[in-house]
Amino acid sequence: MRSNGTGEEHWRTDFIGQRGEGVAREEPQAFLIEMSANEVIVPHFHEVDQFQVFVAGSGSLGRHAAAGPLAVHYTDHHTGYGPINASAQGFSYFTLRARTDPGAVYLHKPGYRERLKPSKKRHGVADGIALSTEPVLMSRKEIAVEKLLADLDGSDGLAATLMRMGPGMVTGGPDPSATGGQHYLVVNGSLETGSEEYAAWSTVFVPATDPALELRAGPKGLEVLLLQYPRPQTQ
Template identity: 45%
Template sequence: MSELQSNEAIVPHFHGVTMFQLFIAGSGTIGNRGQQLKPLTVQFKDHHTAYGPITAGPQGLAFVALRMHTGNSEPIYLDKPGYRDHLKPSKRRNLTSEQVSFSIEPVMQARTEAAWESLLEGDDGMSARIVRLGAGMSAKGPDPSIAGGYYVFVGNGSLVHDNEELPKWSMVVVENSESGFTIQAGGQGLEALVLQYPLEAAG
């Protein structure tokens, strides 16, 4: 998790691993065109793919980086000499979702059917979706083996896992070598992000 102070900026850079980033609090912009970042915005980027700058607004900006494996995750900044020496072939995707809206508790809790909504989609198994479940409901997660595994991130309500109720901003990782995963809502319901990596990101 990174926290930027008011108007603080991170210059354009890239990492050696594929990752999702979730902008969960505060506000800011990304890229030279100043795309708005508001809670909750999802970003996907392939390894060795430059992005930025990221600039915090007056209230600061908090975001979480999610990777399936650590690998060479050190940032390589484009304003430093020799950055091209670190580049490797990549699909060079840098995708940012629209702002995700969450339900108020009575609406979430009273839901009677599972609802899946697509946020980002790729042709290699990569996807970012939100699943909305009412109180005590469950839904089968994606088959982990079809791509690079996925994270389940609690955006609203709670997730029941191993007899524990996990609150907002908790997460569970499901690696592509694991069996299927059941997404189980707590007593107030659940709205969770399901962030699936392309197969090559499994490491």
Template identity: 45%
Template structure:
């Protein structure tokens, strides 16, 4: 199945929420609405807009996830890795990371999961060890750039591999760049736990509809390789594939 969320419609539905660290900030649910029991087992994608100097303490989730930092700036982790747009972070399930510290401009990022997660488990709170389970504890952190007018910059199709997906239980990250009206067959999701497409600039055409920047699509592993079509503005999109844990 393919799940799709158009940013023009979805961004109008952002709402204030209280984080587990006690901060109020804006959240926008793209796939899977927070608190809705029907999202169990389905993909979950949302956008957080952190306030200036806001801190999210170290924590983990029980589901694999990608995070795409695309606006503002900040740091991630004890080594204070500086993140600038566009930075993509992957973490295995039950793998601690953080803190995330927003800079003076604030920090906006997507969290993308193959299925809904019940919420962060903070490492400074009692009882977190009882919630840990075996994990490979892998992280990937890569940075890339986008162009405001991809149709002018690009012709044809290029696929830049940022993190190679070798085995079924590996994650993968590819930047897809396409000229005006170009089309391409994306990496096959069959050896993955599903894949996300995040439109970063230009337009992606799907099922007769245009998907502008910050639109999100999820393709599950049962689907054939996704045929990506760019609009007249061209397209730059991050393609993120999850590990397949089905045989472990």
């Protein structure tokens, strides 16, 4: 596909939901963007809150180098960010949203100011997130929960954490009712919930109206990002 902002070509794979095509919907989105070598996605904003998880290649987000092997970025609705600059090796990231965005609003195009609305303007990056090697993850004896983006105000339910679990360990996720919904993104090992097993780079969305998710680590353990959206009345 070609970027609406620059016309440069990159690749998009949808996992949950579909492109907004100018229409906002109460449906979650999860998709992978794989940028071309040295591509630039120019500054813009969206009408909905979103997380981005950088998983391959290298590059920068605004003035911040999103250092690997894993980096998490959050931005509020109607909050400008960027540019996203890919290196010669490209740059790949998941975009996750609790609501479908109608499409990016680019800051270099006329009329963008008229589309701005009040928001908390939160914007943060947690990078340099290391994943466990297979033998270390398989020998883990206790569940670890690491808080990310701790400097952002989470009074409205916003949160990001990394959970590390040894094989067969079981825990319950936090109650989603105080949030705007939750995305779980498996980044290492596998997640078992109900009768389903989710391998690395799978994602599960839990609406605010659902019960908390029960997580069971697969036979090689589990490392999973839990990304919680702010309650919708803040938008």
